[in-house]
Amino acid sequence: MENIPLLRDIVILLAVSVPLSMLLSRLGLPTVVGFLITGIVIGPYGFGLVRDVHTVELLAQVGVVLLLFTIGLEFSISKLLNIRREGLIGGGLQVGLTVLCVAVLSLVLGYDLKVAVLLGFVVSLSSTAIVLKLLADRGDVNTPHGNFSVGVLIFQDLAVVLMVMVLQSIGLNGGASPLDISKKLGVSFAAFAIIVAGVVWLIPRLFDQVVKLRNREVFILTIVLVCLGTAWFTSLFGLSLALGAFIAGLAISESEYSNQIVAEVIPFRDTFSSLFFISIGMLLDLSFFIGHIGWVALLVAAIIATKALVVIGIGRVLKYPFRLSVIVGLNLAQIGEFSFILIKMGQDYNLLNEVLYQSFLASAIITMALTPFIYQRSARLAFDLGKLLGMGGGHPGQKKTHLSNHVIIVGYGLNGRNLARVLKETGIPHAIMEMNMERVKAAKAEGHSAYFGDASHPEVFKKLGVEKAKMVVTAISDPISTRAIVKTAREISPTVSIIVRTRFVKEVEDLYRLGANQVIPEEFETSVEIFARVLKDYRIPTNIIQNQIDLIREEGYAMLRNPALSTDRLSRLSAILEKTVMDTFYVDDACSVAGSTLRDLDFRKRTGATVIAIARGNVANTNPGPDFSIEKGDILVLLGSHAQLAAAFQILNEKCPITKA
Numbered sequence: 001m002e003n004i005p006l007l008r009d010i011v012i013l014l015a016v017s018v019p020l021s022m023l024l025s026r027l028g029l030p031t032v033v034g035f036l037i038t039g040i041v042i043g044p045y046g047f048g049l050v051r052d053v054h055t056v057e058l059l060a061q062v063g064v065v066l067l068l069f070t071i072g073l074e075f076s077i078s079k080l081l082n083i084r085r086e087g088l089i090g091g092g093l094q095v096g097l098t099v100l101c102v103a104v105l106s107l108v109l110g111y112d113l114k115v116a117v118l119l120g121f122v123v124s125l126s127s128t129a130i131v132l133k134l135l136a137d138r139g140d141v142n143t144p145h146g147n148f149s150v151g152v153l154i155f156q157d158l159a160v161v162l163m164v165m166v167l168q169s170i171g172l173n174g175g176a177s178p179l180d181i182s183k184k185l186g187v188s189f190a191a192f193a194i195i196v197a198g199v200v201w202l203i204p205r206l207f208d209q210v211v212k213l214r215n216r217e218v219f220i221l222t223i224v225l226v227c228l229g230t231a232w233f234t235s236l237f238g239l240s241l242a243l244g245a246f247i248a249g250l251a252i253s254e255s256e257y258s259n260q261i262v263a264e265v266i267p268f269r270d271t272f273s274s275l276f277f278i279s280i281g282m283l284l285d286l287s288f289f290i291g292h293i294g295w296v297a298l299l300v301a302a303i304i305a306t307k308a309l310v311v312i313g314i315g316r317v318l319k320y321p322f323r324l325s326v327i328v329g330l331n332l333a334q335i336g337e338f339s340f341i342l343i344k345m346g347q348d349y350n351l352l353n354e355v356l357y358q359s360f361l362a363s364a365i366i367t368m369a370l371t372p373f374i375y376q377r378s379a380r381l382a383f384d385l386g387k388l389l390g391m392g393g394g395h396p397g398q399k400k401t402h403l404s405n406h407v408i409i410v411g412y413g414l415n416g417r418n419l420a421r422v423l424k425e426t427g428i429p430h431a432i433m434e435m436n437m438e439r440v441k442a443a444k445a446e447g448h449s450a451y452f453g454d455a456s457h458p459e460v461f462k463k464l465g466v467e468k469a470k471m472v473v474t475a476i477s478d479p480i481s482t483r484a485i486v487k488t489a490r491e492i493s494p495t496v497s498i499i500v501r502t503r504f505v506k507e508v509e510d511l512y513r514l515g516a517n518q519v520i521p522e523e524f525e526t527s528v529e530i531f532a533r534v535l536k537d538y539r540i541p542t543n544i545i546q547n548q549i550d551l552i553r554e555e556g557y558a559m560l561r562n563p564a565l566s567t568d569r570l571s572r573l574s575a576i577l578e579k580t581v582m583d584t585f586y587v588d589d590a591c592s593v594a595g596s597t598l599r600d601l602d603f604r605k606r607t608g609a610t611v612i613a614i615a616r617g618n619v620a621n622t623n624p625g626p627d628f629s630i631e632k633g634d635i636l637v638l639l640g641s642h643a644q645l646a647a648a649f650q651i652l653n654e655k656c657p658i659t660k661a
Contacts, residue, residue, distance in 0.1 A: 009050045013278055016042055016049075030372030032130060035274050036365065039281020046286060053282055060279040062228070063272030064129050064337065065245040069227045070269055071132045071141070071150075072249020073258050077200070080250065083151040085318065090148060091155020093314045094332075098124035101306055114170045115356075118346045121163045122360055123303055125336035127368055128153045128242060129276060134331070134375045139503060143478035144435050145327045148320065152311070152332060157243045160338045161188050164238065167345050191237035196247055199230055203251040211257065220264050226252075227265070240338065280337065284365045288358045299363045300370075304333040319437045321454035322389075326382035327480075334371045335364035379480040383456065401449065403429045404468040410455045410485055411476035412439040415501060419473060420448050431464045456484035461492055471497045479507055483514055490515025582612075583645050585636040591656035594634075599626035607647035609640030 021034040042049040050056060080087075099120035106116035131149055132141075140146040203226055210222045226248050234244025252258055289296060308329035315325025343360055346352040352360075406429035409416050416432065423430045424447065432450040434440050443450035453460040455474075466472065472489045474482050482502060489498055500516045502508065504523045511519045528549055587593055593601070603609050613622045615635040621628065630636070638648055 005052055006055050009052050009056060012042055012049050013038065013056070013275065017274065017278060030134075030376075031274075032133065032277055032372050033369055035277035036281040036369045039278040040284050040286065041281075042278075043282030043284070045282075045284060050282070053279070056275060056282070057279045059272060060276035061241060063269065063274065063276040064242050065227060065231045066265055066269035067129055067133060067245075067273045067276075068242040069231075069245040069249040070262055070265055071136065072246040072251075073253050073262050073265075076253040077250055078254075080154075083147045086148045086151030087155045090314055090318055091152040091159075093317070094152050094311055095124045095156060095159050097310045097314070098307060101310065105306075115346075115351050117170065118167060118342065118351050119360070121167070122339045122342050122346075122364075123307065123335060125156050125160070125339045125342075126153060126307070126332040127334050127336040127371065128157060129273065129337055130334065130368055130371050131331055131375075133273065134372060138375075138479075140478070140480075143476075143481075144320075145324050145331070145478065148315070148324070148328045149331055152328075154243075154246070156336065157240050157246075157338070158192075160240055160341075161238050163342060164345070167342065167349070170349075188238045192234075192239060192243075195230070195234055195237075195244070196250075199247055199251040203230075203248065204255050207252060207255060207257050219260075223261055223264055224268075276337070280340075280365060280368060283340070283361055285358055285362070289362045292355075292359065292362075296359060296362045296366065299359055300366050303335060303363055303367055304330075304370075304374075307333040319452065321435055321457075322386050323379075323382040323454050323456060324435060326385055327378045330374050330378040330381065331371070333374065334367035335360075339364055379484070383484060386457065401431050401451075401463065401465045403431060403449070403465055405470045406430055406465065406468075408433065408455075408461075408464050408466060408469050408472045410434075410472065410474040412436070412443050412450065413475060413477070415475035416473075417443075419475065420446075424448065433460065433464060454481075456481055456488050458488055458492055461488055466493050466496060469493070469496050471499065473499045473501075475501050477503065479503065482507075483510060486511055486514045486516050581642055581645055582637065582639050583649070585638065585649065585652050585656075587630060587632055587634045587636065587656065589632050591632065593630055593652060593655045594632045595629065597627050597629050598624060601630075601651070603638070603648050603651075606651065607640070608644040609638050609648040611636055612639045613637040 017035055017038040020038055021031040024031055024034040040046050044050075044053060099117070101120075102123045103113075103116040103120040106119050107113065111119070131153060135141045135146045135149065141150065206222065206226070210219055213219075227245055230248035231241040231244035234247065235241050252261065308326075311329035311332055312322075312325045315328060316322065320328075340361070343352065343357060343364070347357045407419075407423055409420055409423075409430060409432045412420070412432050412434040416434075420430060420432055420443065430449070432440075432443050432448050433453055433455045434443065434450060435452070435454055437452055440450045440452045451460070451464060453463075455461060455464075466489055472485075474485050476482060476485075479502065482500060486498055486500060489496060497518075498516045499518045500511050500520065502511060502519060502521050505521045508519045508521055508524075532549060598611055601611075603611060611624060613620055614624050614628065614630070615621070615637065616631065616633070636652075638645055640648065
């Protein structure tokens with residue numbers, strides 16, 4: 001029987017990673033760590049269970065491509081343009097300053113300039129795959145720290161092209177001249193612009209045609225073709241596969257097919273991306289790590305500290321609050337997957353000896369393994385560090401507000417803007433707190449009292465006069481910050497009313513426990529809107545729909561939070577839907593019902609339905625008697641069950657063909 005070595009290797013990968021990931025999940029630890037450990041155990045430096053390591057690495061690249069493709073789907077070109085400041089300025093400063101710091105330190109330690117530049121390149125890159133996976137898993141992609149992180153990561157991916165060219169120039173004798181490098185860079189970035197424009201124009205039109213076929217297999221194959229094809233085509237011009245996949249995702253992110261595409265891709269993405277993390281673990285030489293554990297630990301600490309401090313400084317330059325800058329700095333403090341390519345190039349060009357090569361390889365893997373733990377605790381660490389250093393979240397030049405009995409709006413996104421506009425029009429005093437300086441300027445331009453800062457800091461809230469405020473409304477998308485803001489506001493003012501917008505129903509209980517008076521989860525409100533529209537299409541009266549909304553909202557959304565919903569409430573809903581349905585019928589000029597009385601029609605006896613009102617002109621005749629005569633132009637309002645109304649409408653339609661309003 002035919003033996004397939006790769007199949008055997010994949011079975012071993014899954015057999016080790018599945019139980020290990022289950023164990024870590026039960027312990028509340030990230031599964032990414034389980035995949036890295038799996039790679040260490042079964043790799044060539046562990047038990048050597050996997051033979052075809054190279055093929056596993058190739059499959060792992062597919063995982064990175066699919067991961068970046070789905071991240072692109074969650075973004076959009078408009079959102080990407082909104083974070084150009086973070087990408088161009090933040091990313092440019094992050095790469096430049098990190099390379100400079102590491103290179104200078106390397107020169108001080110006695111390494112030559114070529115090695116110093118190489119090490120600077122290696123350390124400057126962060127892990128796009130790990131950071132974006134953590135952001136996506138926690139729903140943090142569109143938060144302020146998520147936008148900052150994504151902007152920096154995208155710039156890093158673009159910078160890899162330049163780094164590879166520079167290393168080729170300094171690593172090869174008689175390598176490329178600065179003019180050659182400039183030409184190659186020009187070609188790469190011109191190709192990037194052409195690819196973006198071409199993909200944005202072509203891909204949505206391609207999916208328009210594919211969807212018309214109504215064939216799921218063709219739809220899935222098209223997704224794979226677009227994702228892998230764009231990634232491959234981009235790589236032909238020296239750009240990364242991951243960047244190409246991200247562009248492909250962006251191209252269809254604003255189409256009506258994006259949600260379905262995400263649903264189709266996720267199983268493939270999760271499977272192949274797990275192989276990526278396993279393949280990274282396989283690179284760790286355990287014997288070297290154990291023999292040089294002190295040196296590696298020192299190197300890991302230096303890398304994390306340097307990268308975090310650089311990003312924190314950049315965050316302050318970009319006028320981000322200290323807490324948010326610390327969160328982003330810690331989240332980007334690992335070495336990235338593209339650094340492995342640079343490390344290997346350094347070894348091939350004899351720039352790195354074996355000790356230095358293995359040291360940075362081990363350090364990179366350890367920083368990656370630590371990232372999920374750091375990510376989970378970054379918000380708490382940032383808050384504690386800010387408190388310890390006395391770093392407030394606001395602008396030092398801002399004066400305390402003199403408002404009283406006012407509303408404090410935290411966040412000036414769509415919800416915050418709408419609320420502020422209504423409060424302004426109704427003359428209710430209010431103040432806005434926002435961490436994006438551009439939004440602060442926009443709010444001030446619209447005539448609002450707006451402040452820049454981080455509302456999770458007590459000093460900031462006190463500047464907004466929370467002690468004298470009537471209400472605090474948080475309208476931000478960051479769940480970590482939302483919890484901190486509620487806690488801070490409640491600690492300062494036990495009496496202020498706190499209304500919170502959150503994303504998911506599961507977050508409601510925690511926010512109530514922290515002191516919120518009302519919590520409005522987007523997930524819940526979306527479900528309410530959906531069922532209200534469904535009931536409306538089934539001709540359920542508006543007051544009945546509102547009753548059901550009130551019924552579900554009472555007791556803090558208990559119906560949707562608690563799977564063991566009381567049968568009493570469900571039976572009440574069922575009874576109302578079955579028994580109290582209302583509909584209308586228009587009597588036009590050709591209708592023979594005109595001139596008849598309700599006694600003549602005798603709906604109650606014949607069908608069980610009741611005419612509860614007849615609208616004539618601008619007058620509503622409620623509870624009409626049996627001798628009430630129907631005229632042309634009347635609108636009959638009937639009440640009954642679905643079956644009763646169907647029978648009544650059958651009678652009316654026979655007398656009035658095509659007359660229903």
